[in-house]
Amino acid sequence: MDISGDTAFLKGYDPSAFDRPSVTVDLILLGMVRHRLSALLLQRVEPPQVGRWALPGGFVAIDESLDAAAARVLRDKAGVEGAHLEQLYSFGAVNRDPRMRVITIAYLALLREEQMSVAARGGRVSVVALEGDPVVAIGDGGAELPLAFDHQQILTLARDRLRGKIDYSDIAFAFLPDRFTLRALQDVHEAVLGTKLNKPAFRRRILDRGRLIATGLREEDASHRPAELFSLRSIL
């Protein structure tokens, strides 16, 4: 037991030593597609795990913070800027990647509908619905897509984080445009939680929070009574 000295930090460590893990960031790009919580994945074209679906990611540069690396990967690989980005968790099992020791810091990226479309305009890209526990990735045809590495675990944790935060944070609004209806907001909550919610109770709860501004405007293309558009008041 040694708690007495500076060995708590870095002493005697050779910065050029070889036995150092690689560090990456992986992005969980989430959005609402047809009222379902969906993620954007890439299909692997080289071994290992050819054909399986993986999270976009990239190495953390030596002169780049973790947040900056995540923002760079989001911009370069998905063509998206200004999305909500938050660190999720770090994964460092020794054999999570068979090629080398890689520690990855996973980031949640919450995208609006048009950002999802932009990001999905790539090559071997798929937007999958996330369902079940642990989550599985459901492709367009309804089939389950196989996930690479430990990415099922990462996606499950991402979904669970959203569920835990949606009731007390502003994450739901990250999926929506600047002006939105209460119905659209409720759809987001229901998709994330995987349950139906009571409409009057939901309206009360959200409106009583005092964060929404009624714009007086109404949605345009409805084939029935149009709902009022609200916007989010920025933090007081």
Added chain:
Amino acid sequence: MDISGDTAFLKGYDPSAFDRPSVTVDLILLGMVRHRLSALLLQRVEPPQVGRWALPGGFVAIDESLDAAAARVLRDKAGVEGAHLEQLYSFGAVNRDPRMRVITIAYLALLREEQMSVAARGGRVSVVALEGDPVVAIGDGGAELPLAFDHQQILTLARDRLRGKIDYSDIAFAFLPDRFTLRALQDVHEAVLGTKLNKPAFRRRILDRGRLIATGLREEDASHRPAELFSLRSIL
């Protein structure tokens, strides 16, 4: 924008390249001392930041998972085994350590009273109370101790994580022995939240959850009516 291929992963990366960050784990050792949420810190004896107080930490070995590295540091630097350990957050600002680029994965370690005593039996060790927002470290004499690096930020996040989880998780029990009184449990909640709680409401809320087993035993050394001892039912 490149979202089409395997560049999402590791292609063309030279594992022996030099421009790689170091990776450490830092431990926030928390416990209850005199009914206050307290952390265990080490005083630095070498530059930089000599004299400031820092979290115990250590490098992640190449063949060691993050969780294993945290458990090893807990054992080797604090002499503690079997404590509740959970990953908190990863910190990777470029200049958080002036000596080199270090990414640290911070872990919460929740200790019972006797584990805190064991851990505190070192050299330049201090058990400090955490108060305020952001938290400051209050030493034995009531004076504020200066913190090293970004450790104030880490400690603040640790406290906030506890506050967020205490109402729906089992973390409070990690601070307590196997048998404990409801008063002791309420003391933990109050110390973490920094507020006083209503006693009847607290009892109802905890007991209605159905997780506590009344042992029929009572505390021993009270100079008044002794309270009943409860134990936690392991997960159903």
Added chain:
DNA sequence: AAAATAGTGTCTTTCAGACAGTATACA
């Protein structure tokens, strides 16, 4: 007018805070 969804009023249930009261130990 019919259909569809927006939006509201209100009853009930649940649960936390408040507070006063009773119970039981030691001194």
Added chain:
DNA sequence: TGTATACTGTCTGAAAGACACTATTTT
């Protein structure tokens, strides 16, 4: 018997679920 703390009963108020009702748009 006094005092300190454990423990309980009950009132009140806040907030959510259920559900029926009204409102407003398009077809």
